[in-house]
Amino acid sequence: MxxxxxxxxxxxxxxxxxxxxxxxxxxxxxxxxxxxxxxxxxxxxxxxxxxxxxxxxxxxxxxxxxxxxxxxxxxxxxxxxxxxxxxxxxxxVAGDGPPELPFAALRDPRLLRPTRLTAPDEALRDLAAPCTGTDAEDTASQVCAAAHAALTYRYGVTTVSTTAAQALAAGQGVCQDSAHVMLAMCRLLGVPSRYVSGHLIGQGGTHAWVEILVPRGDRAVALAFDPCHGRRAGNGYLTVAVGRDYADVAxxxxxxxxxxxxxxxxxxxxxxxxxx
Incomplete structure (x- = not known):
């Protein structure tokens, strides 16, 4: 289909x-x-x-x-x-657009500050440093690709309490870990971002990805990226909840x-x- x-x-x-x-x-x-x-x-x-x-x-x-x-x-x-x-x-419904938020959400500290699960270390700073796009969306695309390349998908090597820094050091993890790595990098680069919990058609369990916020007129809109698969999220993705990290929306x-x-x-x- x-x-x-x-x-x-x-x-x-x-x-x-x-x-x-x-x-x-x-x-x-x-x-x-x-x-x-x-x-x-x-x-x-x-x-x-x-x-x-x-x-x-x-x-x-x-x-x-x-x-x-x-x-x-x-x-x-x-x-x-x-x-x-x-x-x-x-x-x-096609054409109803991405999620919209008030313009002030672009400066929401909850989407710009690290959490316990997304706190950066030197390795995350080094990974984020080259990802300087022409705008927030371009930067997020580079971050998504870098996070995807940095982690090999492997179930059972991390837990719900594994941090982005720990997952990156191991070089392995699941979708939650890829999302946390991308969130840590986006926030280092000043791109407001949030964790998404939901479903991906064809995948066995619940899935996790990332939304970044960008300005559009007098509003902000959320654009979805899936660092686990290294791509933009499309119509096969069904959002359940959004938060700062996994702990908000377990x-x-x-x-x-x-x-x-x-x-x-x-x-x-x-x-x-x-x-x-």
Whole structure:
């Protein structure tokens, strides 16, 4: 399918997360960032359903400061397992443009300052130094290519707490690490940038990429780059949430009281349901 040439595309996202425990646990508090944004540029969420099974629970959904849907689930007791199941239907409408933000977002310190996961070291400074384009978009293109070349994709060698500097030193990592390396470089070069969590059609798990902000008239717009694949993000990418780094938008995180050793398993299926 020629997704990048389509006028309108419909998608369905089906995703599950299941936590299983060897013994009952109490005081479960789970944070979920899995519901796609209501609108992200030309991408619209038309419908979604989030089911929680395995325990009596209460939930609360809110929008965070970046406009992401954050769902918090609490359960007094889980006997064996708890499962979170998301179904979401999305539409992409060609010509509705990239995400827009107020012009002031170009100076937002949250998008220009390093975080714990994107703090630069000398190696990152050296990697960023030659990436001086004619404008922010050109600079980001060079940074994307450099970050892609610097890391070989390898699953299992990094964790969710691995920093950009550590991933670069190892020369290996996953999409999260490539995104953190690109973010660290962009921020060193004064390009406002943010982490994107979402889905890439044809890839097994959730995906991560980067958006940079550039001026357009009296607004700012977000342009998406995928340093893991060394390219611009197209119509095969579905945004769920944006933040400063992975820690802001981890799909699932939480705490409980009980013996350690809980097991997390998950499934994900993203399909194109219609193309015009």
């Amino acid at each position: 020629d997704l990048d040439g389509a006028r309108r595309i419909s998608y369905r996202v089906e995703q599950t997360f299941r936590y299983a425990y060897e013994a009952p646990v109490t005081a479960l508090a789970q944070r979920l960032v899995v519901v796609p944004r209501r609108r992200h540029g030309d991408l619209y969420r038309r419908h979604h359903r989030l089911e929680v099974t395995g325990a009596a629970h209460a939930r609360r959904a809110r929008l965070d400061s970046a406009g992401n849907t954050v769902v918090r689930v609490v359960a007094a007791r889980v006997e064996h397992a708890v499962e979170f199941r998301l179904t979401a239907d999305l539409d992409r 799909p699932t995180s939480g705490t409980y009281v009980g013996a350690p050793g809980g097991t997390l398993t998950g499934t994900r299926n993203v399909t194109v349901t219609a193309v015009d």
